[in-house]
Amino acid sequence: MFKFTEEQIMIRDMVREFTKNEVEPRDKWMDENGFDWEVHKKLCEAGLMGIHLPEQYGGGGGDAVMSEIVINEIAKGSASVALFLDADWLAADMIYVHGSEEQKNHYLPLAAEGKIFAFGLTESNAGSDAAAIKSVAVKQPDGSYVLNGGKAWITNSGVADYYLIMAKTDPEAGAKGISVFIVPKDAEGLTVGKFEHKMGMCGSATCELSFDNIKLPADALVGKEGAGFKIAMMALDGARISIGAIASGLAQHAMEVAKNYANERVTFGKPIAKYQGVAFKFADMAAKIRAIDLMVWDTAQMKSEGQRHTVEAAELKLMSSKWCCEICDECIQVLGGNGYSREFHVERFYRDAKLLEIGEGTSEIQRMVISGAVLAK
Structure with missing residues (x-):
C-alpha cells in the first residue's frame, strides 16, 4: 500500500481544506458561467499554481506524487478546476523538461506566479491522429519562424497567457516533422475563437485558435526541430x-x-x-x-x-x-x-x-x- 510522507499529508490536508472553502462552493457557478478568475486568484495566493515546479523557479518543489495529491483533492471540489491545473502543468512542464536554460529561467517563474499555459496539439481534423496536424511553421533566413494554421479544443485557450503549439517544420516528415513553439497570447496574428458550449467541464475554458502569419523568434522553439511529437x-x-x-x-x-x-x-x-x-x-x-x-x-x-x-x-x-x-x-x-x-x-x-x-x-x-x-x- 502506498504511504504518503508527512509533508505530503500536510499538503493534502491543506489543499483539502482549501478546496472545501474556496473551490467546491464555486463549482456550480462555473458550470453555469465558465472560467472563474476569482478561483484562479486564490490558487495563486495559495501557491498551488506552481507547486509542481522546482523552488529555483519560484515553485513549491513538489514531485509527481505531490502534484497528483493536489489535483486529486481539487477534483473533490471541482473537476473543472482540476482539469485547468492539469492542462496548465502539462504545457509548462514541456518547458521544464525540454526547454533551454534561458526558456526555463524566463517562463517557469511566470508559471509559478500564476501565468496560465495551454497545450496546443489537437486540430479540427487531427484529434486522435495527432501526427496529421496541418499547422506549419516555416523557418526564415534569419532563424525565426512564421506560423500558420489553427487548433481546436484547446483547454485553457481564451484565458492562457502562453500557448505551447505543435506545428510542422517539415511537412513531408510526418510525426518526425513536428516541432513545439511558445506563442504568447498577444502575438500578432493569433486569433482566439469563441468559448465552446460544452456538455461538462464548463469551468475550464475551451476555444479554437487561428494562426495567421505569426512571426516567432528563433528562441520560441522548445527542444530541437522535429522533436515536437x-x-x-x-x-x-x-x-x-x-x-x-x-x-x-x-x-x-x-x-x-x-x-x-x-x-x-x-x-x-x-x-x-x-x-x-x-x-x-x-x-x-x-x-x-x-x-x-x-x-x-x-x-x-x-x-x-x-x-x-x-x-x-x-x-x-x-x-x-x-x-x-x-x-x-x-x-x-x-x-x-x-x-x-x-x-x-x-x-x-x-x-x-x-x-x-x-x-x-x-x-x-x-x-x-x-x-x-x-x-x-
Whole structure:
C-alpha cells in the first residue's frame, strides 16, 4: 500500500481544506458561467499554481506524487478546476523538461506566479491522429519562424497567457516533422475563437485558435526541430496520471453526495441505504475508487523516479475514466429523480466525467497503446 510522507499529508490536508472553502462552493457557478478568475486568484495566493515546479523557479518543489495529491483533492471540489491545473502543468512542464536554460529561467517563474499555459496539439481534423496536424511553421533566413494554421479544443485557450503549439517544420516528415513553439497570447496574428458550449467541464475554458502569419523568434522553439511529437507524447504520459487523479476525486465527490442522500432518504420506513440493491452500489463504487487510487499513486511514483510509464499511464486513464463515469451514473440512480435535477449536483459530475474518456487521448487510443505493448514480440 502506498504511504504518503508527512509533508505530503500536510499538503493534502491543506489543499483539502482549501478546496472545501474556496473551490467546491464555486463549482456550480462555473458550470453555469465558465472560467472563474476569482478561483484562479486564490490558487495563486495559495501557491498551488506552481507547486509542481522546482523552488529555483519560484515553485513549491513538489514531485509527481505531490502534484497528483493536489489535483486529486481539487477534483473533490471541482473537476473543472482540476482539469485547468492539469492542462496548465502539462504545457509548462514541456518547458521544464525540454526547454533551454534561458526558456526555463524566463517562463517557469511566470508559471509559478500564476501565468496560465495551454497545450496546443489537437486540430479540427487531427484529434486522435495527432501526427496529421496541418499547422506549419516555416523557418526564415534569419532563424525565426512564421506560423500558420489553427487548433481546436484547446483547454485553457481564451484565458492562457502562453500557448505551447505543435506545428510542422517539415511537412513531408510526418510525426518526425513536428516541432513545439511558445506563442504568447498577444502575438500578432493569433486569433482566439469563441468559448465552446460544452456538455461538462464548463469551468475550464475551451476555444479554437487561428494562426495567421505569426512571426516567432528563433528562441520560441522548445527542444530541437522535429522533436515536437515525442515531446508532446511524453507530456501526455504525465497528464494521463492527472486524469486518473481527477477521476478519483470526482468519483469520491459523487459518492459522498449519494452516500449522504442514501442515509437520509427514507422509503417504506427506512433509509434507502439499508436496502441491499442500493448498498451494493456503494460496495462496487468503493472498490473501483480504491483501484483507481492504487494505480494513480503507483504510476505517479514511477514518474517521480524517472521511470517510463507510458503503458501504465494509459492503463490508468482507460480504467479510471470508465469507472468514474460508471460511478457518477450509479450516483444519479441512487438519487432517482433528484439525481436528474441540477440542484443535486450529481448530474453535473456525470457530465464532467465523460470528458475523461475523451480528452488527452480517447479510451480507444489508450487501448491501442496498451495492446501494442502487450502484443509486442
